[in-house]
């Protein structure tokens with residue numbers, strides 16, 4: 001049995017799937033969380049066999065806060081302490097907020113913001129008590145500037161960056177670190193599910209693989225770094241708010257993110 005257990009949300013695909021593989025390679029036991037249970041079970045089977053670790057699958061819809069209580073209580077009952085928490089599950093959408101009356105933006109707030117915050121709160125309390133723990137939150141490059149037509153998604157990621165940085169400062173000296181990874185465009189199911197595959201601006205940016213982002217994010221977490229941006233172009237983008245007047249920035253962002261008429 002491994003000395004440490006890592007819980008990864010959104011482990012059924014993309015970056016979360018790859019983070020789970022990296023942590024398994026390192027020898028951590030795992031708790032995998034997402035809605036698609038079959039995918040989690042397949043991943044669990046493969047990781048247990050290849051890396052000789054224990055994997056617990058917890059299918060859960062993170063739009064429901066009660067699911068986080070269920071995960072937490074179940075792990076407590078089973079005597080599984082979480083030493084590494086990876087809040088990766090997330091979703092987005094592209095288009096004018098007023099284009100329809102669907103509730104996808106509310107789901108983004110529920111998963112990206114509420115679930116991340118509540119998961120962190122629940123597990124960080126225990127980590128601080130034990131004087132040991134690492135938290136890795138997956139934000140996005142979109143958290144550095146306002147994103148017209150992805151207004152809610154960008155704002156949820158801005159929240160994750162600020163929340164993570166503030167908590168990191170708060171927890172200094174407790175043995176618990178908080179790292180926030182801010183990927184740019186990454187190959188995964190995200191763009192298909194969130195309808196962002198046709199965002200022209202994203203096509204101009206370098207697209208990294210999920211495995212590459214996962215490896216860099218986990219490495220940064222182990223080094224207990226704060227905010228992590230992947231690649232020099234993404235780094236340059238993240239610095240835009242510091243060098244460009246806000247109204248110019250908004251105009252540019254609106255122009256490059258505006259959906260084309262069909």
Ligand SMILES: NC(=O)c1ccc[n+]([C@@H]2O[C@H](COP(=O)([O-])OP(=O)(O)OC[C@H]3O[C@@H](n4cnc5c(N)ncnc54)[C@H](OP(=O)(O)O)[C@@H]3O)[C@@H](O)[C@H]2O)c1
Nearest residue numbers: 010012013014015035036062089090140185186188189190
């Ligand atoms: N891809 C990019 O370009 C990019 C760029 C910057 C940041 N990010 C961020 O990276 C993170 C991972 O995204 P990805 O690119 O790997 O996308 P992805 O392949 O679509 O993976 C998203 C993961 O989130 C889980 N998830 C979504 N809604 C959920 C819910 N209600 N309850 C539980 N789990 C839920 C999905 O699992 P189920 O569907 O099985 O529930 C899936 O495992 C997200 O936070 C995203 O915002 C992505």
